Amino acid sequence: NRVRAGNERDHEDREHSAHPELDRCQQNRADRHAEANFQRAARNMKRVLDPQGDLRRYETEARMGGNVANTQRYAEELVRQGRHDEAIAQFRKILTGLYEHDPNLMLGLARAQFSKADATGARQTLDDLIRLNPDFKSPEGHLLYARSLETEGNAEKALEEYKVLAHSYPGAEAATRYAQLLKSQGQHEEARRVAQELMDQSRVAPAHYRR
Numbered sequence: 478n479r480v481r482a483g484n485e486r487d488h489e490d491r492e493h494s495a496h497p498e499l500d501r502c503q504q505n506r507a508d509r510h511a512e513a514n515f516q517r518a519a520r521n522m523k524r525v526l527d528p529q530g531d532l533r534r535y536e537t538e539a540r541m542g543g544n545v546a547n548t549q550r551y552a553e554e555l556v557r558q559g560r561h562d563e564a565i566a567q568f569r570k571i572l573t574g575l576y577e578h579d580p581n582l583m584l585g586l587a588r589a590q591f592s593k594a595d596a597t598g599a600r601q602t603l604d605d606l607i608r609l610n611p612d613f614k615s616p617e618g619h620l621l622y623a624r625s626l627e628t629e630g631n632a633e634k635a636l637e638e639y640k641v642l643a644h645s646y647p648g649a650e651a652a653t654r655y656a657q658l659l660k661s662q663g664q665h666e667e668a669r670r671v672a673q674e675l676m677d678q679s680r681v682a683p684a685h686y687r688r
Contacts, residue, residue, distance in 0.1 A: 480564045484682040532558055545582075553585060561593035580606055582623075591621060596628035616646050624654070632662055649675055 504587070532554050539551040548571045561663045568586040568608035576582055583606040591599035603622045606613065623638035639655035659668035 511602060525618070529558075536590060545576055545579075548586060552589070556585075556589045556592055559592075561589050564589040565580075565593070572617075578609040580610040580615070580618075583610075584615060584618045587618070587621060589627075596625045598623035600629060614641070618647060620651055623651070627654075627658060632658060636662070643671060649679065 484593040538547040539617035552567035587599040587602040642651035643655045656671040
């Protein structure tokens with residue numbers, strides 16, 4: 478038995494050593510994943526201990542650097558902090574010159590407007606974004622457009638957008654909102670069908686899809 482066990486261990490050792498590059502690649506991937514998790518946890522802890530820390534830093538960088546990227550970061554943090562009017566002002570400040578029609582900045586402005594409960598302003602900004610940047614693609618922007626339409630009370634148009642998003646959006650949120658709006662509009666059979674498809678997909682989908 479000891480001889481057999483020893484032979485089995487030797488065989489396993491040979492199998493592992495037969496592909497050292499693969500082993501190293503797998504270990505490096507695991508190390509990167511662990512490092513990313515650690516950094517994410519550290520950032521979350523920092524925000525808990527000092528929720529205004531990032532805001533102060535980004536504000537200083539925006540004032541000192543004065544470039545578009547710094548101001549955009551500051552504006553996005555203002556949105557996260559619920560200071561929507563200030564965020565909108567910062568986005569409008571940099572939506573000038575070469576960046577007057579920048580799609581990412583326009584999307585940031587629409588996000589700030591929607592967070593402020595200005596669905597009409599967000600939808601109008603997104604309409605301008607689509608008109609001025611017809612080749613720009615953003616699942617987040619598309620979902621925001623559908624949500625703005627729904628909030629405005631334009632259920633028919635919102636259902637059209639959600640229907641497209643239900644099959645293309647990375648995650649379950651769009652399909653969930655689609656099913657909920659269908660139900661609220663009395664389309665119960667279609668809502669059940671969408672909900673069933675969503676449950677079927679969630680059983681085989683990766684973890685990020687179920688978030």
